[in-house]
Amino acid sequence: MTEPPQESGSRRSFLKRAGALAATAAAGRAPAAQTAGKAETPARPKVIDCHAHLHHRGRASWEADDRALIDAADRLGIDVLCCSMLTPRRPATADGFRECNRWVLDGAKRFPGRVLGYAYVNPGCGAEAVDEVRRCVLDHGFIGVKLYNEHFCTDPIVFPIVEAAIELGVPILQHAGHIHYFLEDQPRISDGARIAELAARYPEARLICAHVCGGGDWEWTIKALRHAPSVFLDTSGSVPDDGVVEMAAKTLGVDRLLFGCDMSMTNGVGRIRGADLTDDEKARIFGGNMAKLLGGRV
Numbered sequence: 001m002t003e004p005p006q007e008s009g010s011r012r013s014f015l016k017r018a019g020a021l022a023a024t025a026a027a028g029r030a031p032a033a034q035t036a037g038k039a040e041t042p043a044r045p046k047v048i049d050c051h052a053h054l055h056h057r058g059r060a061s062w063e064a065d066d067r068a069l070i071d072a073a074d075r076l077g078i079d080v081l082c083c084s085m086l087t088p089r090r091p092a093t094a095d096g097f098r099e100c101n102r103w104v105l106d107g108a109k110r111f112p113g114r115v116l117g118y119a120y121v122n123p124g125c126g127a128e129a130v131d132e133v134r135r136c137v138l139d140h141g142f143i144g145v146k147l148y149n150e151h152f153c154t155d156p157i158v159f160p161i162v163e164a165a166i167e168l169g170v171p172i173l174q175h176a177g178h179i180h181y182f183l184e185d186q187p188r189i190s191d192g193a194r195i196a197e198l199a200a201r202y203p204e205a206r207l208i209c210a211h212v213c214g215g216g217d218w219e220w221t222i223k224a225l226r227h228a229p230s231v232f233l234d235t236s237g238s239v240p241d242d243g244v245v246e247m248a249a250k251t252l253g254v255d256r257l258l259f260g261c262d263m264s265m266t267n268g269v270g271r272i273r274g275a276d277l278t279d280d281e282k283a284r285i286f287g288g289n290m291a292k293l294l295g296g297r298v
């Protein structure tokens, strides 16, 4: 989801601050590629992008584009990317999402240790969607479920997927955004309030509200999640506004924030590096919280 151009003062001050702090932050951290395979390298917390995508093979350049994603992660010090793949046309058919998940599995094999998979399903496919979630997690080690906008997350048709995710102990990354007008191409987009409502119904579910910086009213989203303590917030998105991470940390607590890029990579990293938080808090957002959420799968 994209956003109209942002107010330039905000963008400039963000970039200035992020740039200055990035230099400090980067000094203590080497890109993953340089440390890979060196057993003597002191352990540092892994940097985990909780929201990434591999490229659909309907796109001629998919292989080079996937490689470019990993190269960018190397340069930015991102160790692990939690990836899903969406069908180019939606609502997805069962054949369509199964094909995407097969390709994500192949991506995890092509980039071992770097790519982890979310199983993308359309809950409208009923038992086929639930079976796919089980197959991906149990047989192929996928770490979560990705839900898009085929249905509101509060639609009962989604509940069997949530129940399967609870049983399997994996998080659900729910596409979301709160926009103050009707989105014609996304009539059933979920928002923070719907995710909070789902969390009230299933407090044991591990729900991630996707890309708070993906466009729309991020302040509204943060406030909507205030009383849903089991919901995590993914910091990804292309909107470079000042103050999102600070407000989210203050309102929700640092331990509910998960670093993500959703393919806006320098923006995603800079937003955390440049935030007015301690190094320890940043490390938790960058990967500590997600590692905990994944319970040793990373």
Ligand SMILES: [Zn+2]
Pocket (backbone or CB within 6 Å): 175, 176, 210, 211
């Ligand atoms: Zn999304």
